Amino acid sequence: MPYKCSWCLSLPLIAVIYVTFPANCEFPTLAHLGPQASDETQTKALTDLVKRLLGSRGSEFILLVNRSLARDDLDVCELRSAGGDKIAATGSSGVAVAAGVYHYLKYYCSCQVSWSGSQLSLPSPLPGVPGVLRLSTPHKFRYYQNVCTQSYSSVWWDWRRWEQEIDWMALNGVNLPLAFTGQEALWQEVYLGLGLNQTDIDSFFTGPAFLAWNRMGNLVQWGGPLSSSWHIKQLYLQYRILQRMRALGMMPVLPAFSGIVPKAITRLFPQAKVTKLGPWSNFNCSYSCAYVLEPSDPLFQRIGSLFLSKLLAEFGTDHIYNTDTFNEMTPTSSDPVYLSAVSRSVFASMTSVDSQAIWLMQGWLFVNNPTFWKQEQIKALLHGVPIGRMIVLDLFAESMPVFSSTSSFYGQPFIWCMLHNFGGNSGLFGTVENINMGPFEALRYPNSTLVGLGMAPEGIEQNPVVYELMSELAWHWEPIDLYKWASLYAARRYGVSHENLTDSWKLLFHSVYNCTVPKYKNHNHSPLVRRPTMHMNTDLWYNPRDLYEAWRLMYLSAKPLMSVETFRYDLVDVTRQALQLLTTQLYLEIKDAFQKQNLPKLLTAGGLLVSDLLPELDRLLSSESHFLLGLWLEQARALAQDKHEAEQYEVNARNQITLWGPEGNILDYASKEWGGLMGDYYTQRWSLFVNTLVQCLDRGKPFNQDAFNQAVFQVEKNFTINQKKYPSKPQGDTYDIVTRIFLKYYPKALKRLN
Structure with missing residues (x-):
């Protein structure tokens, strides 16, 4: 039983x-x-x-x-x-x-x-x-991280923070973590050994905050180059990471070669079969357009084995390697023979160095481009590797599982993963019913090849309840009672058993943490963190009343618990979510007032948003240590060896969470709701938007989105380069700020729902 x-x-x-x-x-x-x-x-x-x-x-x-x-x-x-x-x-x-x-x-x-x-x-x-x-546990593997996590969250970590994370991994049963730190130093050795010069390499590597996409072949050069100081520090860090992971019984997953090469390879090896792919996302070929070495070319095996040999000599191995072919990029051919040859060659480059190699592959490409990846193409790619020598991460299984449409990945073992978060952006979100049922459905699937559960967020340090639930489910043999689990979570989270807190968490599990519609994912589409337009996404997957009531119950319990760090964090986070909802309501009022040419109403709603609500939200976030822009920037600068490098890292850090590229190429994707960022980035955009609408009504002119985008881009760009210093320690009394916000806005929130 x-x-x-x-x-x-x-x-x-x-x-x-x-x-x-x-x-x-x-x-x-x-x-x-x-x-x-x-x-x-x-x-x-x-x-x-x-x-x-x-x-x-x-x-x-x-x-x-x-x-x-x-x-x-x-x-x-x-x-x-x-x-x-x-x-x-x-x-x-x-x-x-x-x-x-x-x-x-x-x-x-x-x-x-x-x-x-x-x-x-x-x-x-x-x-x-x-x-x-x-x-x-019914699962041999409990996997953790996403290739993107190292850029969106851990890019600036020192050993102290890594030590805390590895402890967290162990306590939560993780035994299969990614370990990608420091690999660029080894790639540089490989490419210099092949005859590339430093200029060639500098034009290939991105800056630290964008290395995830350089590793997957999506991006080159942007935010770079990487200094020798960076390489040395990251190598030293990787030694400590691997030593600690292995000492605790984990099996770290190391990187391998996917075929992505610097452009300069075509100069040194003009006869090599190198294909230039199209640009990725909204980038042009100045910073994108990967060069892919064809798997049939002998140089493919040479480079792959050179890198892996250096990797194993430097770090040892646990025989599991991750590399991702065609991540968010379309292959040059859909011919199954070609796709099998690609995976066969990638795997051969591993086994030529490590005969026991297992290829761990993110299955995101099948979700991202289903038009290309039909069953025949998926099967061909997977069957280029002997059955059992590849493990596929069903990366977004809580919302869009692939195992059930591919007969359990056509026989290859797979890990059922919860992706949950895109970009590390803020916002309460969860799919608790899906993650409570999905792993057990996968285990019972006919001829299931399930070998593990995983957590694969693009960014972490948000929604801790979701990760505690998911990691715990790996040690269960059947679904749990979610609402009873939530009640117990509230008690251990705060160290007290209180009816208000229990009811608050039950409401959160019923609403904001129970998204069952795949289209919502967890990419925060709130108008609050998006460049303002007249056509913004205001859809919700939950009833705002439930969130507001959870907020009320939490606030009523707050005063004696403010010294409890976990409670203080949750109080700020739920209050932040409430003000995010109110921002949406005010945006709709602003939009309606403009369309009806009601200037007084526009001034009232716009003034409330930009002169009161958003400044209050900035003060709230600035009062809690886990919501500080200054800490992110301070960590980035701390890794630099000189002023020039510190400025480079700070621009990396600012750009990634705002413009994401030189021209807002992936604008607001990695948006965070942090103190300082709320005041000097989001509030400034909304202020410009409201003022522009007021001017349009005054002058009897229509709103011109293109003109506004050009103007607001200057605000956004200035934020990435202005070098303003932000506190890295909390400012103000959280309880007093929440009290003021609650008394002022809770009645308004309920009134606006009626």
Whole structure:
């Protein structure tokens, strides 16, 4: 029978789990994959992790890794009470034990660890565990990250922040993370060794904030070049990242060659079969148009094996490599023979260096371009690699799964992934019903080749509840009761059990966190974070009343909880979402007033938006450390070795979250709602828009969108280069600011819904 867990039923009860292991698709070629560190090394790394997390109270846990506990090649952790009020946790890998410890902390101690702070008020003594609590997973792999995550979120991280993230990964059971840091230093060695000069390489690499798309062949040069200082620091960082990941029992995924080459290759090897692809997104060929080396050319194998040889010599390997052919780019031919040859050659470049290589491929291309990728083309690309030697990430499975339309990727093993977030943009969003049901439907799918679950957000450090739910589901054998889970989440998130907070989270799960319409994704289309026009997307997938009521309940509980970091973050985030909704309502009033030539109404709604609501929102965001533009910019500048480089990195950081390209090529894609950005970017655009509409009515002229776009572009561009300094520490009293906003705007919000 599947496990039954009483914590799903009520808060005070203790978890007791019964497990059976269903017959599942097995791939002998994956059996050799697993932690390389010894049990002793993993145990030591775990002990250090728990000490970092709990300080002196970490000594109350007895930790042990014993890989022989694994059952059917799947992770297991056992928890029991030990002498002296201690808790013993024994598991088949470091990650399994870490996940078991975190389960205990959540459901026995009502604690939480998240990107937005930790709530670790441990009871003393620690609650006992009756009998043996056995936790297991039906999934060999628990994958984490997206190729884009390294640009949208972790690009400026130092080791301290990476250490925190790796700890979070382990606690959440992740054992298959991407590890792409520092690869450009090795690519530079390869290309210099082939005869390219530094100018050739500088015109190829992008700046740090755009490396994800350089790696996938979408973009060149923009925001670059990369300095030797950058390469050295990133290499050193990668050594530490890999050492820690492996010590905890993870299997880091390293990069491999996809065929994308610098343009200068055509000069050095004029006979090479190199194809120039078309421009990507809204870029022209000055910064796009990748050069792809044909897989049949001997140079393909030479470059691929050169890079992988250097990579393995530098970093070692866990035998899993990621590379993405044709990411958001159309192949030169739809001929299945050609597509099979491409994947065969990519894989051959791996196995020529590592005979045990497994290719991990993002399946985004099948979602992004379904017109090209018909069943015949998908099957050809996948079958260019022996069955079981490729793992496909069904990257957007919570909204647009591919496994069900490709007979489980035509036999190749796959990982069911939740993408969730595009660009790292702010905004409450989730698909909790889909992620609660989807993985289990995939597991029960006829002849399923499912081998894992994954979290593949383009950007992180937002909506922590969604990631805690998703990571926990990897240790379940059937769907859970979402509303009971949400109630328990509220209690451990804040360290108190309060009816208002429980009801607030139930409302959030019912509304903003339960999007079931794929078209909405989580790309924040709110008018607040978009360049103003007369035709903006104002659709919602939820009832605003539910959000406003959740806000009210949270505010009523706020005063005694303001010292709790996790609560303070959520209060700001829910208030921010409420003001985002109000911005949409005011925009509709502004638009209606202009169309009806009602100047007084236009002045009232426009004035309220740009002179009061948005400045209040900026003050709110500036009062909480997790919503600060200044911190993002400070981290970017801190990686530089001199003033020139610091200025380059700051422009990278500003451009990515606003214009995204020299001309607003992917405008507002990575939009963040941060203090400083709200005041000096979004508010300035809205002010110009309202003033332009007022002038049009005054002069009896129609609104000219093209003229406005030219004017507002100057505002946007100036923001990316003005070098204004922003605080990297919170300013103001969050509770006072929220109180003022709530008393002023909550009644207005309800009135506007009537």
